Amino acid sequence: QVQLVESGGGxxxxxxxxxxxxxxxxxxxxxxAMGWYRQAPAKQRELVxxxxxxxxxxxxxxxxxxxxxxxxxxxxxxxxxxxSLKPEDTAVYYCNARNIVTMEVDYWGQGTQVTVSS
Numbered sequence: 001q002v003q004l005v006e007s008g009g010g011x012x013x014x015x016x017x018x019x020x021x022x023x024x025x026x027x028x029x030x031x032x033a034m035g036w037y038r039q040a041p042a043k044q045r046e047l048v049x050x051x052x053x054x055x056x057x058x059x060x061x062x063x064x065x066x067x068x069x070x071x072x073x074x075x076x077x078x079x080x081x082x083x084s085l086k087p088e089d090t091a092v093y094y095c096n097a098r099n100i101v102t103m104e105v106d107y108w109g110q111g112t113q114v115t116v117s118s
Contacts, residue, residue, distance in 0.1 A: 001026050001027060001107075002024055002025070002026045002027055002028055002030065002031060002097050002105070002107045003024070003025045003026050003107075004022055004023070004024055004095045004096075004097055004107055004108065004109035004110075005022070005023045005025075005109065005110075006020060006021065006022050006093070006094075006095045006109040006110065006111065006112045007020070007021045007022075007023075007112065008020040008021050008112065009093060009112030009113045009114045010113075010114070010115070011115045011116075011117065012085055012114075012115070012116055012117070013116070013117050014085060014086055014087055014116055014117065014118050015084060015085065016085050016116070017081070017082060017083045017084075017085065018082045018085065018114060019079055019080065019081050019082065020036065020079065020080040020082070020093055020095075020112060020114075021077055021078070021079055022034065022036070022077065022078045022079075022080075022095030022109055023075065023076060023077045024076040024077070024078075024097055025076065028076050028097075030099060030104075030105050031097040031098060031099055031105060031107070032052060032053040032098075032099050032100060032101060033050060033051065033052040033053065033097070033098055033099070033100045034050075034051055034071065034078040034095065034096065034097045034098075035047060035048070035049055035050035035051065035069070035078075035095075035096050036048040036049050036050075036069065036078075036080045036093055036094070036095060036096070037093070037094045037096055038089075038091035038092065038093045038094065038114075039091055039092050039094070039111075040088075040090060040091040040092075043091075045094070046060060047060055048060050048063055048067065048080070048093070049063065049067055049068075049069035049080060050069070051069045051070070051071055051078060052100065057069055062088075063082075063089075066082065066083050066084045066085075067080060067081065067082050067083070068080070068081045068083075069081075078095065080093070082114070085114075085116045086116060087116045087117065087118045088116075089114060089116050090114060090115050090116050091114060092111040092112065092113050092114075093111065093112050093113075093114050094108055094109055094110075094111045094112075095108070095109035096108055096109070
């Protein structure tokens with residue numbers, strides 16, 4: 001099992017910045033990718049950013065150039081730096097950890113609220 005603990009959400013004005021953190025613990029050797037998803041009210045959960053063990057990253061088109069995903073392997077922690085935030089970025093952000101090769105494990109954090117005011 002892998003446990004994910006998120007932090008860093010909050011309320012910010014449009015144009016501002018926030019950094020989300022996700023600390024993984026437990027059987028982290030079973031995962032090879034971590035990412036952030038978000039879900040706004042009445043919308044489906046969507047991928048925001050993904051980073052795999054080799055360091056490659058992938059971003060949703062809507063956040064490219066504004067958000068940056070990174071990781072600290074020593075701390076088993078993934079970060080999402082969010083700049084130039086927009087009201088449409090308002091959502092609950094969820095950390096995800098999975099094995100994208102075997103697809104046998106898939107873990108989710110509890111979610112953290114990000115609210116961007118106009």
